[in-house]
Structures are given as C-alpha cells and as structure tokens.
Amino acid sequence: MKKFLLSFLFPTLLFASEKDSLSIDYKHKFAQMLDDCDACGCSATGGSMGFASLLNTNFVGLRYIYQRYSSTDGLYANSPWYTEQFNSVQVWGRIPIFKNTQVSVLLPYHSNSRETQTGSNTISGVGDLTAIGLYRVYQTMSDSTFLAHTIQLGAGVKAPTGKYDATNNGSINPGFQLGTGSWDYLFLAEHIARRKKFGLQTMLNYVVKTENDKHYRFGNQFSYSGTLFWLHERNDFSVSPQLGVAGEVSESNRQYGQRVSETSGSVVFGKLGLETGLGKWSAGAQFLLPISQNLTGGRVDAKYRFGLNLNYSL
Amino acid sequence: MAAASLFVSCNNDDSAPAATGTGKLNLEFDNVYAGNNLILETQPNTTSGNEVLKVSLLKYIVSNIKLTKSDGTVFTYPKSQSYFIVDETDVASQILKLENIPSGDYVSVSFGIGVDQQQWELGADGQGDFLALAQTEDMLWSWGAGYKFLAFEGTFTSPGVGSPTVFMVHTGKTGTDYNYTSVTLPLTNAALVRTNITPQIHVFADASKIIDGQNNILLSENNSGGTGAMIMGGANLALITANLSEMFTIDHVHND
Numbered sequence: 001m002k003k004f005l006l007s008f009l010f011p012t013l014l015f016a017s018e019k020d021s022l023s024i025d026y027k028h029k030f031a032q033m034l035d036d037c038d039a040c041g042c043s044a045t046g047g048s049m050g051f052a053s054l055l056n057t058n059f060v061g062l063r064y065i066y067q068r069y070s071s072t073d074g075l076y077a078n079s080p081w082y083t084e085q086f087n088s089v090q091v092w093g094r095i096p097i098f099k100n101t102q103v104s105v106l107l108p109y110h111s112n113s114r115e116t117q118t119g120s121n122t123i124s125g126v127g128d129l130t131a132i133g134l135y136r137v138y139q140t141m142s143d144s145t146f147l148a149h150t151i152q153l154g155a156g157v158k159a160p161t162g163k164y165d166a167t168n169n170g171s172i173n174p175g176f177q178l179g180t181g182s183w184d185y186l187f188l189a190e191h192i193a194r195r196k197k198f199g200l201q202t203m204l205n206y207v208v209k210t211e212n213d214k215h216y217r218f219g220n221q222f223s224y225s226g227t228l229f230w231l232h233e234r235n236d237f238s239v240s241p242q243l244g245v246a247g248e249v250s251e252s253n254r255q256y257g258q259r260v261s262e263t264s265g266s267v268v269f270g271k272l273g274l275e276t277g278l279g280k281w282s283a284g285a286q287f288l289l290p291i292s293q294n295l296t297g298g299r300v301d302a303k304y305r306f307g308l309n310l311n312y313s314l
Numbered sequence: 315m316a317a318a319s320l321f322v323s324c325n326n327d328d329s330a331p332a333a334t335g336t337g338k339l340n341l342e343f344d345n346v347y348a349g350n351n352l353i354l355e356t357q358p359n360t361t362s363g364n365e366v367l368k369v370s371l372l373k374y375i376v377s378n379i380k381l382t383k384s385d386g387t388v389f390t391y392p393k394s395q396s397y398f399i400v401d402e403t404d405v406a407s408q409i410l411k412l413e414n415i416p417s418g419d420y421v422s423v424s425f426g427i428g429v430d431q432q433q434w435e436l437g438a439d440g441q442g443d444f445l446a447l448a449q450t451e452d453m454l455w456s457w458g459a460g461y462k463f464l465a466f467e468g469t470f471t472s473p474g475v476g477s478p479t480v481f482m483v484h485t486g487k488t489g490t491d492y493n494y495t496s497v498t499l500p501l502t503n504a505a506l507v508r509t510n511i512t513p514q515i516h517v518f519a520d521a522s523k524i525i526d527g528q529n530n531i532l533l534s535e536n537n538s539g540g541t542g543a544m545i546m547g548g549a550n551l552a553l554i555t556a557n558l559s560e561m562f563t564i565d566h567v568h569n570d
Contacts, residue, residue, distance in 0.1 A: 075344070075565065076351040166570070215330070256330040256511070256569055258503045 053094075053311055054192075054201060054229055054240055055275050055282045058102060060093035061311030067302070071114070071173045074262065074299035081301075084114040084173060088127065095314060100136040104154065104188075105129075110162070110178050125163055128179040132156030132188055150192040158184040158207065166214040173300050174218070174253055174263055181212030194231075201227045201244075211254070219251030219264055227271065238282075242273035246288060262297025269305065280313045330506045330569075333417035337507040340514040341379065341410040341423065343400045344565070345372055348522040354402060355468075361526040365472040365533055367481070372402040372521055373453060374464040376410065377426040377433075378496065383418045384504060391415075397429065397444040399451045400519075409514075420505040423515060424498035427558050428463025428485070431492045460487045463494065464558060466524050470543065472534040480542035481533045483524060485554055488547050493555040499564050506569045514568045520561050527557030 053059055067086040072079045090108040097103055108127035113120055134154035140147070162179020185208040192201045203225045211217040227244030247268040253260045268291045275284035288305040295302060345352040347359045352369060359367045376398045379391040391412055401407045429444075438445060438457050448454040453462045463485045469478035487493055505513035525531040531550055533543035545554070 076346060077349040078351055078353075256506055258330075258506075258569065261502065261566055 053275065053282065053284065053309070054199075054227070054231070054242065055238055055277045055284075056311060056313040058094050058096045058314040059282070059311040060091075060095070060314065061282075061309055063090045063092050063307060063309035064088070065090065065305065065307045067305045069173065069303060070301045071296075072299050074297060080117070082115040084176065084300075085112065087111040087113075092309075093311075093314075094134070097133075102134045104132040104134055104156070106131075107161070112176060112178070114173070114176060123163075123165070123176070123178060125178045127162035128184075129159045129161045130156060130186065131159075132186055134188065134190075146195065148194045150190075150194075152188075152190040154186075154188040154190075156186045156188070158186060160212065164212055164214065164216070166216065173296065174260070175296075175300075180209060180218045181214060182210045182217065184209045184218075197230050197232060199229050199231065201225075201229065203227075215256045217254045219253050221248060221250045223248045225271065227273070236277075236279045238275075238277040240275045242271070242275070242286075244271045244273075245269065245291070246271050262299060265293070265295035265297070265300070267293035267295055267302050269302075277313075282311045282313065284309045284311070330419070331508055331510070333419070333508060335417055335509045336414045337417055337509050338512040339381070339412045339415050339420070339505060339507050340512060341376075341412060341425075342514055342516050343376065343408045343410070343519050344516060345400075345402050345408075345519045345521055348520060352402060352521055359522065361522070361530075363472070363526065363530055363532045363534075365470050365475075367468055367470045367533075368478070369402075369466070369468040369521060371465060371467040373451060373462075374400055374519075375428050375448070375453060375461060376400055377429055378424075379410070379412065380424045381415065381420045381505075382422040382424075384421045387418075389416055389418075389420075393433070394442055397433075399447060399453055401451065415507045417508050420501065420507060420513075422498060422500045423505075423517075423564075424496060426494055426496040427555075427561075428494040429461045430494050431487075434460060434487075455484075455486065462486050463555075464524070466521065470533045472532070475534050475537060475540075479533075479537060479540070481536075482542070482544050482546065483554060484546040485551050485558070486546075488551055491552045491555070493551050495555050495559045497559050497562050499562060501567050502564050503567050503569075505567050511569050514570070516565045516567065518563045518565045520563070523557050523561040524554060525557070527560050529553035529557050 065088045069084040070081045071084055072081045088108045088110050090106055092106040094102050094104045107129045110127045111124040113122040132154045133156060134152045136152050138149060138151040140149045160179050160181050164177055164179050164181025187206045189204045192199055205223040207221045209218045209220055225244055225246035227242050229240050229242040231240040245268060249266040251264055253263040269288035270291050271286060271288045273286040275282055286307040290302045293302055355370055377396055379396050381389045398410050448461055466483040468481060470481050471478055485493055505515055507513060536543040536545050
C-alpha cells in the first residue's frame with residue numbers, strides 16, 4: 001500500500017522540483033493519470049488552495065479567497081468577455097480526534113458577482129460544507145534520516161449546504177453557483193518531505209461528484225499542489241516563504257446523463273505564499289497566477305487568485 | 315484504499331425521466347456571419363470575393379418541421395402550424411416555440427426554407443393566417459409571384475465598387491425553379507422532450523453562405539448600371555437556394 005502510494009506521489013515531487021518544464025508535459029500526464037476520465041472543467045471551489053497550513057498541523061481559523069475570471073458565451077468569434085469575481089470567506093480547521101487522526105472542516109460563505117450585458121449580477125450565501133477525516137499513515141521518527149516524511153490520507157464528504165440554481169445551467173460559467181447541489185465525496189492525500197529548514201508539501205485531492213436533484217452533475221475534479229517551503233523558527237516566532245504550483249483538472253458536467261459540451265477543463269497556477277506565526281496565532285497569504293489553462297472549452301479565463309488566512313493553533 | 319478510490323469516476327447512467335405524455339421544444343435560430351454574431355448595419359463582413367457587406371435585413375421562412383427520435387420514428391409538426399418567419403430584428407421571432415411534441419429523445423431536426431410547392435398550390439385561401447403574416451412582414455411579392463423564401467439586404471463595396479451600394483437578395487420561385495429547399499440536421503446531443511423538460515435547439519444560421527457558399531455569387535457582377543445588386547430571379551436563385559441548404563448547423567442543445 002505504502003509503496004503504491006509513494007509511486008503515486010513521486011511524479012508529483014519531480015513535477016514540483018522541475019518548475020520550468022511543468023506546464024504542458026504534466027497536464028498530459030495528469031490527464032493520463034485520470035485515465036478514462038477525460039480532462040477537464042473547473043468549478044470555482046478553490047480546491048487547489050488545499051486544506052492545510054504548513055505552520056500548524058491542527059488549527060481553527062478563517063480564510064478569505066478571491067478568484068477573478070473572465071468569461072464569454074463562446075458562441076461567436078466576436079462574443080463579448082465579462083469579468084467574474086468569486087469571494088469566499090471560510091471557517092476552516094483541522095481538529096485532532098485521536099492519535100494520528102484529525103478532521104478537516106471547511107464551511108464557506110460565497111459572494112460571487114459577474115458582469116452581464118444588462119448589468120452586474122451577484123449571488124451570495126453559504127456554500128457547501130466539507131468534512132474530511134485524515135489519518136497519518138507514516139511519519140519519520142528519527143532525526144538522522146536524510147529526509148523526514150509525513151504522509152496523511154483522508155476521505156470525506158461535501159454536503160449540499162450551498163444553493164444550486166438550475167437557471168444558471170445554460171449560462172456561461174457553469175461554476176457560477178454557491179454549491180453543486182449534490183453530495184460529493186472527497187479523497188485527499190498529503191505528503192510533506194523535510195530536510196532541515198527546507199521542505200516540499202504535496203497535496204492531491206479528488207472529488208467524486210454526484211447528480212443533484214436538478215439532474216445536473218458537475219464533473220469529477222482532481223486538484224493538486226506542490227509547495228516548496230523554507231521554515232525558520234525562533235522562540236515562539238516562525239516564518240515560512242513558499243513557492244509552488246497548484247492545479248485543477250475537471251471532467252465534463254452532465255445533465256440528464258448527457259455530457260454538457262465545453263464544460264471540462266484544466267488550469268495550472270504558479271503559487272507564491274508566506275506564513276508567519278507568533279505563539280498560537282498564525283497568518284498566511286497566497287497568490288496564484290495561471291501558467292496554463294483551458295477551462296470550459298476556452299470560454300472561461302482564470303486571471304488570478306489570492307488567499308489570506310488567520311489561524312489559531314490547537 | 316483511499317488512493318485507489320482516487321480513480322473512481324465516470325459512470326454514464328442516463329438519468330432522464332421516463333418519456334410519457336407531451337412536451338414543448340424551442341427551435342432557436344441564431345443568425346451569424348462566418349463565426350461572428352451578425353450585427354446589422356454596422357458590421358463589415360468580407361466575402362471570399364473581397365466584397366464587404368453591411369447587412370441591414372435578414373428574414374427567412376422556416377417550414378415543415380420534422381423531429382426524429384433516437385429509435386428512428388419521425389414526428390411531423392402539424393403542417394398548418396408549421397410556417398414561421400425568422401427576422402434578425404425581432405428576437406421573439408428567432409425562437410420557434412413548438413408545442414404538443416410527444417415525449418422522447420430527439421436526435422435530428424429537419425425543416426424547409428420557404429413555402430413548399432404543395433402548400434402554395436392550395437391557393438391563397440389555403441394559406442390560413444400565414445398569408446397575412448407574410449404580407450405584414452413583406453415576405454410575399456404578390457400572390458402570383460409567390461412568397462419570398464429568404465430576404466437578405468444591405469450595402470456592399472468591392473474592389474470595383476467604391477461607394478456603398480445597395481444589394482437585395484430575395485429567393486423564391488421563378489419561372490423555371492420552385493427553389494424550396496429543406497435541411498436535415500443531426501443534433502449535437504439528444505433533445506429530451508418531457509412534460510417537465512423543454513429542450514432548446516440552438517441553430518446557427520450563417521448568413522455568409524447565402525452568396526458565398528458552395529456557389530460564389532459576386533454582387534458586383536449583378537450591379538447593372540451601378541444602381542444596386544438586385545438578385546430576385548434568374549439562374550442565380552437556384553445557386554443561392556443550393557447555398558441555403560448549407561447555411562444551417564446545430565451549435566448545441568439545452569435540456570432545461
């Protein structure tokens with residue numbers, strides 16, 4: 001099992017360390033990893049932003065994520081492009097339950113807006129609640145090893161606490177919703193390799209989406225990130241600059257079992273981040289800029305994302 | 315176990331509800347010009363013959379709609395209700411709202427451009443309300459001359475015609491050709507007509523094909539005396555009619 005897992009994780013490790021050659025090659029490789037699921041499409045959950053903080057394993061906190069897109073109906077060569085903005089404030093945390101076992105919880109409040117031909121349109125409200133149980137399957141105990149590893153595996157659910165509005169079905173960005181309206185299932189793998197002050201955190205997340213009561217099913221989504229970090233700790237102060245990549249690959253959405261054309265897609269972001277901690281408190285910031293993308297048949301163009309978080313260590 | 319589950323995916327369960335009763339279907343005609351949304355009056359559209367067209371009017375008669383189910387059975391929309399005029403300046407006219415369609419999964423649509431000869435031969439009294447509509451919409455020359463099947467008007471310039479010059483293309487029957495044509499278009503995905511699902515079939519009508527399709531007709535060669543290119547009869551109408559059969563494509567189908 002562990003061997004399989006490591007062989008699964010290793011390409012990602014290489015990927016993160018060869019930043020120059022990642023975009024095209026790895027898009028293909030990830031599409032191949034998904035095998036019979038064709039790449040791609042993206043709902044705007046910000047899944048590639050991860051569920052973890054590097055400074056504290058266990059915490060509760062608040063996170064704000066801003067995402068900016070430009071989208072078009074794609075019907076005509078001269079179709080206009082409109083700006084879409086996704087604001088999300090999230091209560092999130094990772095709470096220890098037993099030894100080596102934690103629960104990761106995330107409840108967002110979204111306020112999404114977009115321009116239209118006739119003016120601006122905003123939807124606001126609670127999004128989908130995510131809860132993931134995590135188990136630490138491996139942790140290097142000795143200080144003398146070249147690399148210290150931590151591996152966590154988890155599985156969870158995303159509950160349809162956010163409103164899904166079927167009237168948005170035919171519109172431009174199918175991800176312009178507060179929730180998918182469906183019970184979705186998540187699988188999460190996290191790996192941290194550390195050598196002295198340096199480390200690499202890798203996250204893989206796969207979401208199996210189901211059909212909602214409006215007979216719409218969002219495409220399954222694979223998110224991943226690889227983050228190189230440097231961690232300096234002195235007394236109760238810590239600081240950690242981070243550099244990495246993050247991406248999402250989504251399958252086509254389906255309506256009444258039929259594939260909805262031009263809803264699959266993928267995007268790869270470059271990521272810069274900084275986390276600082278003082279005592280029990282920590283604050284972080286992340287900025288993501290797309291390196292390559294093909295979202296919903298080219299009808300949605302991701303501009304950038306950023307995240308800010310304030311956590312209290314448990 | 316969890317990692318293996320990463321590959322759980324992709325089932326193709328058809329979740330459409332059972333097909334009983336009747337429903338509605340919208341057939342939307344979206345006029346474009348070679349990939350661009352058609353914008354009247356202002357948009358310069360260049361043909362393969364280097365003529366630049368600014369379109370001021372595009373109207374056509376859509377008729378005799380038939381829908382074919384995935385099992386091959388054909389539903390013919392009642393002929394007396396199956397004549398429509400699509401007008402680029404009238405958004406409401408661009409969505410044909412069809413009712414009392416038997417529930418089912420429809421995979422192709424066919425329709426005619428113009429009024430078929432059989433219908434015309436019923437005489438003026440046999441046309442029902444459509445005759446008055448065609449007169450109001452200026453889609454009838456006269457009862458004897460017949461219906462205009464398609465009207466395409468605007469101004470053009472060409473390498474030899476420097477100042478914007480009027481063009482009018484009106485198709486319809488001539489002394490030698492009846493010039494009614496029909497098309498059958500496979501749908502990109504099945505239109506699921508149900509009591510509670512009204513599919514919308516989004517048809518692209520590419521105005522560039524009218525004079526610049528399999529047959530290329532130069533307006534400058536029909537501009538006798540420099541007073542305008544008026545194509546309303548003669549051999550060109552049969553060539554343009556052949557072009558019309560290539561004008562229509564299905565872009566997508568919504569099942570909402």
